[in-house]
Amino acid sequence: MFEHVEKAPVPLEKVRRYLEPGPIVLVSSACDGRRNIMTMGWHTVMAFSPSLVGCIISAGNHSFEMIRRSRECVINLPATALTDQVVGVGNSSGAEVDKFEHFGLTAQPAERVGAPLIGECHAHFECRLFDDSLVERYNFFIWEVVSARAAVSPEYPETLHYTGDGVFMVAGEIIDRREQFLPQML
């Protein structure tokens, strides 16, 4: 059963805090009354303001056309409690099952886009398509994050980082080197 977790807005220029470490994410989308989720590991932060994120969504995914046509998605950040769902979502097709129902994930309304959030995730980044110039050639979408929310705790979630071959690295120790940074580099 879905447990409510307190979430707070994330300033849009702080999205890198969650995505730069390179976690696997769950991308949710909606189009023509249908919805879907895909697992995605090929993404990068591209700018602080506007808050831009680039990612590869292979044309072989059921989500590809839904995302391309709706020009929106939500990038959801799962932690280790959702490992089975991350693997399951990545190994099934939205052409055959409703992944929210099948994997017991809770669709919640987003604030600024039509695609649903995945309630069980630690954080949510609502995205609108900013630049599709590399979609044809590389399946590379450049998104603007237009709304962001994250769970208030834990401060550093146990995110999953995919290495291929069915193996994940789990986020480990946090080390703070702030005192070695120049002020303008923080």
Place this chain on the structure above:
Amino acid sequence: MFEHVEKAPVPLEKVRRYLEPGPIVLVSSACDGRRNIMTMGWHTVMAFSPSLVGCIISAGNHSFEMIRRSRECVINLPATALTDQVVGVGNSSGAEVDKFEHFGLTAQPAERVGAPLIGECHAHFECRLFDDSLVERYNFFIWEVVSARAAVSPEYPETLHYTGDGVFMVAGEIIDRREQFLPQML
């Protein structure tokens, strides 16, 4: 003093194994008889074959013009033993110091590009510029990895993953979910 570590070739389509988890990397470059290193966290795998990696190299970096003009670089993967160097390289400018000398890093010849490897790193991905169509607008370079080598052990290095604000997450536990994957997803 530099300690020699055994390294072996990495098949180019397996580069994702090292970069998809989202580590901070050290990008080395050479141009007109000068060399430099920068710390970089905004990158993504884009394709298996050719082996493509996209990354943001801000025009404010001393490396930017060297890399744009030489159309080559090496993406080096540091582990926690190099944390001080990662922070130092990211908080200094190649306009003022030779970072190899200043941070005690060992420049080694690459196999297929003119930029040097950083001997102390766990792995090295030699890159040639594949597509510069988004360099003007986003400082986004698309590289083809043309040669790759990695240390034979440890199998999973303790990579650094930057969250901003001077804080790094260190690669933690490895979990193997291979048995839950469809064969075509491996």
